Every structure is written in structure tokens, then in C-alpha cells.
Amino acid sequence: MTATGLAVAERPAYRDPNILRWVGAYTASTTGDMVYHLALSWAAVQNGTPAQAGIVLALSAVMRALLMLGGGVVADRFGPRRVVISSDAVRCVVVLGVAAALALASPGLWVLAAVALVFGAVDALFMPAVGALPPRIAASEQLARVQGMRGLAYRISVLVGAPLGGLAVSLGGSAAAFGAAGLLFAFSLPLLLALRLSPLPTVDDAARERTTALRDLTDGLHYLRRHRVLGPLMIVIALSDLGFVGPLNVGLALLSDARGWGAAGIGWILAGFGTGAGAASLLLTVRGRIPRAGLVLSWTIALGAASIAALAHVPQLPVAVAVSVSVGLLAGLSGALCGALTQTECDPVYLGRVTSVSTFFSLGVAPLSFPLTGAAVGLWGPVPVFAASAAVCALGGIYGLSVKALRRAELPR
Template identity: 75%
Template sequence: MTAAVLAAAPPRPAHRDPRILRWLGAYTASTVGDSVYHLALSWTAVSSGSPAQAGLVMAVSAVPRALLMLGGGVVADRFGPRRVVILSDAVRCLVVLALAALVLATTPALWTLAAVALVFGVLDALFLPAVGALPARMAPRDQLARVQGMRGLGQRAGAVLGAPLGGLVVALGGPGAAFAAAGLLFALSLPLLLGLRLNPLPAESGTEGRKNTALGDLADGLRYLRGHRVLGPLVIVIALSDLGFVGPLNVGLALLSDQRGWGASGIGWVLAGFGTGAAASSLLLGVKGRVPRAGAVLGGTMVLGAVSVGALAHTPLLPVAVLLALSVGLLAGLSGALAGALLQTECDPAYLGRVSAVASLCSLGLAPLSFPVTGAAIGLWGPGPVFVASAAVCALAGAYGLLVPALRRAELPK
């Protein structure tokens, strides 16, 4: 009788599952370490060369990340996401600690910093698809939306805590100490990851028993994505929304703040508003666990968020801009979390590394290409028309999602 009761008991929610909490702790530590590393790298590069050379060092990692991301998805599906994440974090830890020792001993050449950035780009191409494939191997399908919300909180923690922590350590001990702190944060994630045990793939999963080459696995994954009624359109929505969104947030905001006379503190307040809204949406999904009519809500919040993006460039008042940024963070954060949750729940776990790689490539590989275009366009026409054009692309993403019946009707599991 006791065994029957235990068998019938519902699975524990994600926020009470020790496996999910270990994974979240490891992910958050790694994310904070990543923020500390990037701040220390940029500071060291600026101190060792010209601003243009520093920008080149910071941009180096984007090349292998974009070129190798799809291959990273194949590696995650072929060798298992847990193994790939552990290996990536272990190598990052060793590389950063070695760089910390070098910086503490001498002033590194710019080519050394560029080489480290290049290695990190390769590791990101492996790490990001594997991280995207992990939740579906740990949590039941009805908990994956909650896990996605918890992951969003981990990302916000990395953005909010990492940069101030890195700046404090640089101020107190210099960039060498900051690199050491980043390495220790990567090291902190390793015992948590080593304790993870993943659920086995279902016997009917798409790649079970196949003997494809790596290129065959990649082609198989792309065919699966293209033929899926929800995932194919969903990736298009993710690509369009990121293409329209990241330019104004990362480049346009600084130019807008300068034109309005808000200064650096104004940028900080607007970014704080965005971050607060994004964290609130992640917390909502993490606590609630499910949003009814997820596909329709995804498209609708993208369209509404686009309105706030367009309005941001047309207000002269900083408090109003902060409120608009708060609404952008809330709406874009919710649509992003829902997109991630639908990707997790709709995808066969055997293909999740490759599908996550395509989504990550759109967000982190292709969308940043809009940065120089956004800057040049604002220089020619000012922030108003450029923000409106970017908002139109975001609105197009939401409208497309609403016009595709399978995506509009997509639901998260109960």
C-alpha cells in the first residue's frame, strides 16, 4: 500500500528538486563568473592598448562562437550535455586561473588576451547548447517552464551581481584578482555539476541507435527542426525578436542617453528598469510554473513590448524612460522565457542540443551583427527612426508567431 501511494505521488516541483537546485547553483555561479571575467578582460585590454585594440580583443570570442555553435549542439547531443558542460567549465576555470597568474606576475600582451578570448568563444560554442539541453534531462515536462523561469533568474543574477563584483575586485586587487575570482566561481560550479544525474533518453528518441557522422547528425537535427510545426516557426520568432531588440538595448541606449543628456547614470537607471522587469517575469514563470495559451501570450507580449521599445526613443524624461524600460523587460522577459519553455517542452530531448544551438546562434551569433548597423543608422538619422524600425522588427516577430496556427495554439504541459 505504501509503495502504491509513493508511486502515485506527484513529482516534486522544480524549486524543491535537489537536482534542479544544484544545476541552478552551478549555472548561476558560472554566469556570475562569466560576467566577472568579461569585465576583467575589458579592463585589462583597455589598460594594455588603445580603445580600438580593446574592442578588437572583446570581439574576438564572437567569431568561433558563431562559427562553431551548431557543431556544439551536435557534440551536446552525441556525448551528453552534462559531460560537455562539466568539461567546458573545467577548461574555463583552468584558463582563467592561468591568466590570473600571468596578470599578477606581469603585464600580458594584447595577443595573449585575444588568445584567451578566442578560447572562450570556442568554449561558449560548446557550453551554450549543452546548457540548453540539460533541463529536459532532469525535470518532468510539466516542470520545464518553471525551470526556464529559474534559469532566467540565474541569468539576471549574473548580470546584476557579476559586473559590480568584478569592478569591486578590480578596484581592491587589480584585474589579476578579478580573473582569479572568476576562475574560483567556475570552480564552484564543478562539484555541483559532478553530482548531477540525468534521466536516460527515451528508447524512441530520434537518434537512438543511429551511427551518423557528425555532419549527418547536424543535417538530421536541421531536418527535424525544419519539419517541426512549432519549433521551426518558434526559432524564426526568436531570431527576428533578437535582431530587433539587441541593437537598441546594447548600442542605441548609450547614444540615446548621450543625446538626451542623461549621462552614464541615466543608462544605469534605464538598464536597472529593464533588469527589474526581466527578473520579475522570470520570477513569475518560476513561481507559477505555467502560463495558459503560451503561444498566443508569446506573440502578444512581443507586440506590446515592441510598442515600448519604439516609445523609448521619443520621451525626453528619464523617469518615463525607466518605466518604459521596465515594461520592455517585463514583456520581453516573459516572451523570452515562454519561447525557451516551449522549445524545451516541444523538442525531442535527443535533438535538444542541436535545436538549442540554432536558437543560441540566432541570439548570440547573428543578432550582434546589428550593432554596427544600429550605431551607423543612429548617426545618420537619430535614435527615433532607428528605435521605431527596431520595434517594427520585434512586432513582426510577434505577429508572425500569432499568424502561425501551430505556434499560436501551443501550450505548456499541465
Template identity: 70%
Template sequence: MTATLTTPAQAAPRPAHRDGNILRWLAAYTSSMIGDSVYYIALSWAAVQAGSPSQAGVVMAVSAVPRALLMLGGGVLADRLGPRRVVIGSDVVRCAAVLAVAGLLFLTSPGLWPLAALALVFGAVDAVFMPAVGVLPARVTTRDQLARVQGMRGLAIRFAGVVGGPLGGLGVAVGGAAAAFGLAGLLIAVSVPLLLAVRVRELPADDRKAAEGGTAWRDLAAGLGCIRRHRVLAPLMLAIALGDLGFVGPLNVGLALLADERGWGASGMGLVLSGFGIGAGAASLLLTVRGRLPRAGRVAGWAIIAGSVAIGALAYVPSVITAVGVALLVGLLAGLSGAMCGALIQTQADPAYLGRVTSVSGLVSLGLAPLSMPLFAAAIGGWGTGPVFVVSAVVCGLGGVIALCVRDLRRAELPR
């Protein structure tokens, strides 16, 4: 099922956006992400209908716990079993779980317990799925195309966000939560045959031996040691962690509270989020077209710092139109720095440890940073939006300062 890609020495390299193998991977990834968006809408609607608002909030948040606890183990599995095999298995489990709940809701009204169980399953599977998804681009393309592939992946995420919401709402309107869950399961299922048709490069024998080494704990310790000793990866992980911790609160909970405080309403908040999405999409399109930006370390550092200034300014803009413009800038800079950091991880990490390295960055971005949102909301309640946004901007900006102050990271380049 796994074939070795033709090496550049045997054939002229093909740009990623013209490579059928990469386009199959991108189609599978996009379908899975749209399914995720529909799933979250179905879950939130079903939870609100079955319980109180506070109970629905618990159901929506419960998946973050296994995701945070198991993410590092997911990186070990991605390295041991191979990223494509892990992604396919994860999509099969997610599809089966969602369709099972869809059938249960169609036949009866079981209450909140199957929704909570589904959220737990999704969180646990996400902990395995996300590191493998992060590794897969490096195994389906050449190193010189990784930045372009990151741009294409960013476009897929933005497309899924734009399409998934209306599809989920349509599913709920037509057939309730059961129909929306069924639609989500079918969209996730579409990714499986596409992934089966994707060719991935085998690791060299020495790297494969390192990836399939001792016990799980020993493998995890080896991956963490690889990061700790690396002159680029160690400061890069710290820069990513600080950037994400300063970014998540303002652009999630903070924006809703800011819109309520300024009287912008839900429509105003939606416009600001649209500005952010357009900016992030523009950054992804730039990388898709250009394929590579020089001075990747410097670009990432300055983009984080400039983005942090824009985050702090968001709390002081006088009107919703100005806020849309600032959010567009935040999205552009965050999309650019995120893609650069992702490409640097995939080119700097030893291929045998890439799953474990990816899981460490994902642990902060997707596991721990979302758990800081209640603390961020409480801080705004105590000190107001302006000071808390500024503190978050400072935390985010420290990530950029680290990227520029550490010489090896500042001078890091992407392959030509």
C-alpha cells in the first residue's frame, strides 16, 4: 500500500500545486476538515437541545482533556506506524463514531451521555490524528516544496471553515442533529479512499529503526531529547508556545467580549472574524504561489512581533470597520508566521522524530492554549479588555523576540 516516490535525481521535481499525489492528499485533508466543521456544529446544536447551556459547554470542552493528555503519545504512534496509516485509522474511527451517534439520535433521544462520549472519542483520536497530519506533508513532497504545501494546507483550512459552517447549518435545518452528524461522517469517510491512493516516501533504514525503537516511554524521551538538543527546534518550540498562548485568548473569547463591550453585536464580530480569515487566506495563497520565502527564521520572528502589536491594537480601535482591517492584518501575519514555523519544523527535525516533534508543538497550540481561555475571560472581567489584550500581545511578541535573538533560529532557511 505504501510506495516510494520518485527521487529528484530520477525525474524533474514537479511543483506541489501540479502534483496529482499531493492534490489527492489535499482533497482528503480538505474533506476531513469540512467534516470536522460540520461535526462541531452538530455537536453544539445537539448538546444545546439535550441539556442546559452549562451542560452543553461541558460537552463542547470535554474533548480538550484527552487531546492534551494523549498528544505526545500520538506523536510516538505517528513515528512508529507511519503518518498515513495513523491518519487513515483515525478517520475510520471518527467516521464510525459519528455515524453511530447519528443513528442513535435518529432512533431515539438518548440525552447528553452519547454526545459526551463522542466528544471524548474525538478528543482521544485527535491526539493521534493531529501529529500524523503534521508529519504527512513531509512524506508526500520534497523539502523544497514544503512551504508551498503549508500554504495549500492553510487554504484548505480556510475553505473548510467557510464551507463547513453553512453545510452544518443546512444539515441541522433539514434533518436535525442526526442528519448533520451523518453528513459529517460521510465527509470524513471520503478522505479514506483518497488517502489510500496517496503515495508516501519510505524512511531510510536507519531512520526507520530509530522510529521503531524501544518502549513508548523511551521513544517519547528520545523525541523530547531531540528537541532539547537541537539549536533551532528548541527555541522554535518556545517561540511557537508563547505566540499561541498570546494569540488564542484575544482571537477567541476576547473578540466576543470586545464586540459585546463596544456594541458591535454578533454581526460585527462576524465581520472581524471574516477579516482575520481573509488575511490568513491571503498568507496561504502567497506561499502557495511563491513556494518559498527567503530568511524564514527572520520572517517568522518579525511576523510574530508585528502580529502581536496588531493584537494589542485590536482592543483600542474606534470602529468595527477599523477592527476588520486590524484583524485582516493579524490574520495575514499569523498565517505567515504559522506557515514558516511549520515548514521549519518539518525541514529541521530528523525524519525519524518528526511525529514526536510535531506533537510537542501541537500540545501547546491545540491542547494547552485552548485551556487558557477561561483564565483569559476571567482576567478581562477583572481588568478590562484593553490591559488584558496588551498583556496577551506582549506574551505573543516574546515568541518573536526569541526567534530573532537566537542566532541559529534567526538564520534558519528553508531548502531551495
């Protein structure tokens, strides 16, 4: 048993009730997020022009990117569970409030814009904090399994969230969809409150008074820059995400249109990707530890880049689906290993800030490639654009292989 008495090392994470509570809360919250975004999209389209709807949806992403690094500071200062609980509580109240407003009146587009801004700010707090929680509920040798379980939970949320949101909209409009999202956020709260945490260090009240949030942020960035594994790992994450998200989002739709596969083709390819990513998460959940994690991480990124480039050369949909399965498998495995290495290598005092940096690259910087990818495909076609994106992604894997400390990084036994 661990020193805190919270987990038995021999018991796998998927049999630990405490970890299962966290996974349940994460699943409910992520599914609620999926339903919320569908409800917001539908309400914005119904209450404004397509351009205005696009602005409303972009507000949340901009706010999230601007505040993400600050969210990591908050998670380290006040503890991740407190921040996650507060975030889900605020999301629950806000979403149920807008559901009531839509049910009783037509509040206008400005209300939806305000909700989007609030959600972006709350997401900037939630994401670093939820990434910093696993080391407080699981032994270090179980963190890879927890990352696998988190990946499975996310896949379940994607599978359930969109149909649930669509059903709610069809039955009761945007108000019903917002209400369903609010109930899902509410469901996560008792599970989070029931979590038992190990007493990892946090910043006490006296320490908070002696320093500033800006100083905390710069200290975290300096810690990251000096770390032999985490600094290079952030560069690997940034490059791999920058090369990955464009082709698998905007590029995929344009490729499917160019090949004549239509919307159904996009769905099949995304289903293949989800199947591969789910298989990778299941592998980590069951196996628990991947030997030579740093080496495997770098090679899976490089091989995944080759699969991305191959997508643009495939003329037949069934083959493209098979290639997308390989992309999902390799990307899912590398992503989970990135998360597990981050949590095991990082000093717990800095984990929120380090998580915020990786999330900033993944959800703040990488999506900026969407308009560039679309414009480039329009000018030159999918083949050179997919190849260029794959080269950026591969550069991340090659860089990881070139850094000795990262290449030799291991997960705890």
C-alpha cells in the first residue's frame, strides 16, 4: 500500500473505486462539454447570421487560449480538485441559466457570446487542473493506465455527446440541449467531491501572499525550460500537434470532397481514427506500462506522420479508413504516453503549470493552422499540404529521438 493508504500498487487502476469515480466525473463533464458546444452552435445559427455564429464560437477558443497559462497557475496555487469542482459548478449554473433564458424568451446573440466567453475562461481553468489530478488519486506506476482510461472516457464522450445533443435539440430545441449539458456537469460534482486525494504539496496561504501569479508563471516556465525531459517533451507535443490537427480537421473534409467520398466518407474516416485511438487507450488501460516510453513515444509520432501523409495518396475510401485506424492508434498511444510522462516526470508543485503549457500548444496554437490548411489545400491540393503537415509532425518525433534524456525516459515500474 502507498504511504497515504489511497491505493494498492498491485491493484490496477481500472479496479480502483477512487480512480473510477474520477473517470466517471471526467466522462460526464466531457460529454456535457460536447452537448454544450452542439447547443451553442445551433442556438447561434438560429439567432444570427453564419458569420455571427462563427464569431460566437470563436470567442470561447480565443478566451481559452489567452487564459490557459494562467489556469495552470491557479491549479497549482489552489489545488486541482478545488479548481475542477469550481469549474464544473460554474459551467452547470451558467448552462442551466441559459437553458432557462432560452425556454422563457429569446435573449439575443449577445447572451450566447457572453456564455461563450465565460466557458472559454472556465475551460482555461478546468483543463490544466484536470490534467494535474491523476497523480493525486493514483500511484505513479498506475498513471499510464489512468491515461488510457481517460482516453477511453473521451472516446465514449465523443460517441455519446453528439447524438445526445442532437436528440435534445430535436426534442426541445437549444434550451433542452443546454439543460442536458447542465445536468451532466451537475452529475460530475458528487463524484469529484467523493474523491480521496494523496497529500501532494500545494502552495499554502502564506506562500501565496509572498508571491504573485506572474512570478508563479515565470517560475513554472523556468522550471520547464531547465528540465531535461519536460522541456524537450513540450517541443515534441507542439510540433506533433501543429502537424496533426490541420489535416485531421479541415484537411480531411477537403480531401473527402476532392475524392468524391462526401460527408459519409468523412464519417467513416473519423470512425476509423476513433477506433484506432480507442484501441491504443484500451492497450494502455490493460497493459499499464509501456517499456522505453520515451523511445516508443517518438517513434509512434514519426510513424503516425507517415500515415497522415499516406492519407492524401489513397484513392479508395476503405483503404483510407484502414490508414485512419493506424493514425488513430499511433496518435492515441503517443498522446497517452505524453500525458503519462508529463505527470511522472514533473514535480507536483509545477504540474498545473506544465500541463497548461502542453494544453496551450494543443488547443491554443495548433488550431491556428486550420485556416492556413484550408487556404493551402485550395491553392495546391491535398497531397502537398498533407505532406508538409506530416513533415512538421515527423519533426517532433525526430527531435524526441535526438534528445537523449527524452529518448531514455521510462515510466515507473
